[in-house]
Amino acid sequence: MNSDVFKILVTGSRGMLGSDIMNCPSASGGGVKIVGSDIGEFDILDPAAAAGFIDRVKPDAIIHCAAFTNVDAAESDPETAFKVNAMAVRDLASICAGRSIRLALVSTDYVFDGEKKSPYGEYDQPAPINAYGMSKYYAERYAAQLCRHSFIVRTSWLFGSNGPNFVRSILKKAAEAGELSVVDDQIGSPTYTKDLARFLIELVKTEKYGIYHATNEGFCSWHGFAAEILKACGLSGVKLYAVPSEAFERPADRPKNSRLLKTALYYSGFEKFRTWQEALIDYLSETGVS
Ligand SMILES: NC(=O)c1ccc[n+]([C@@H]2O[C@H](COP(=O)([O-])OP(=O)(O)OC[C@H]3O[C@@H](n4cnc5c(N)ncnc54)[C@H](OP(=O)(O)O)[C@@H]3O)[C@@H](O)[C@H]2O)c1
Secondary structure, X not given: OOOOOEEEEEEOOOOXXXXXXXXOHHHOEOOEEEEEEOOOOOOOOOHHHHHHHHHHHXXXXXXXXXXXXXXXXXXXXXXXXXXXXXXXXXXXXXXXXXXXOEEEEEEEHHHOOOOOOOOEOOOOOOOXXXXXXXXXXXXXXXXXXXXXXXXXXXXXXXXXXXXXXXHHHHHHHHHHHOEXXXXXXXXXXXXXXXXXXXXHXXXXXXXXXXXXXXXXXXXXXHHHHHHHHHHHOOOOOOEEEXXXXXXXXXXXXXXXXXXXXXXXXXXXXXOOOOEHHHHHHHHHXXXXXX
């Protein structure tokens, strides 16, 4: 630590997760100072600019949220996805290693192929089935191999106030069309960025390095998630149809099973996340989306 204040640099600070880290109550005071950076401060593809910014800020830890997050676009441009998601992490991990800065990489359930019949543990072998998942898998490897002080945090199905997300899309489509078809054969955990933000800040203050799965509690299908959104917004009259993934042709395949076990999080003594249903209610009331 440089001083009495534990300084955290957040990349992608204007994105959906990054902005909730910036706004997290535990980010102000309590001996923590958060500094944000996005493409305007430095491009993560420019390691000299990254190193220069980091040397000016002198963080104790970096929470790396900046990424190429358009899963379908990554299929037609896997090279850019690989550069932004993996090569930039290679350089960032080297920068952190050389300066004893802790690095938390935000990763994804999409590193798994979804074929397992039960939830994935931190110990399960990744086998991505799309270009985005592959780029994040290489990011994980670079972070783990090059930076001894690294945390790899896999999360899933994020929703938050500062970004396009599933909750908003469902409510928009419900208002426009009055009926919806949503896939019911992909299962995972919706996760509120506000809850993940709080965990990431707590995590980087520790030296409990390694792989974590971090999501809100409970599992559902996208169809189940949509049903809960409509119910919570008093829109139970909207017709909701369950359809298989094949009904929606998309450039990138998605894993059918995105369920993640949170063994490392529990074992390390971190507070359990609330259920995704509780988080959804909070999100809807805080953002006034409904
Ligand atoms: N969203 C999900 O459901 C989900 C699920 C699992 C894991 N994750 C991971 O969680 C993290 C945060 O996701 P998110 O949904 O909050 O992402 P997001 O809203 O797309 O935010 C990403 C941010 O990174 C910035 N960025 C992109 N390329 C950059 C570059 N070359 N240099 C500097 N900044 C750059 C973006 O700026 P521009 O907007 O200007 O491009 C944006 O502000 C990502 O690592 C993602 O892979 C997300």
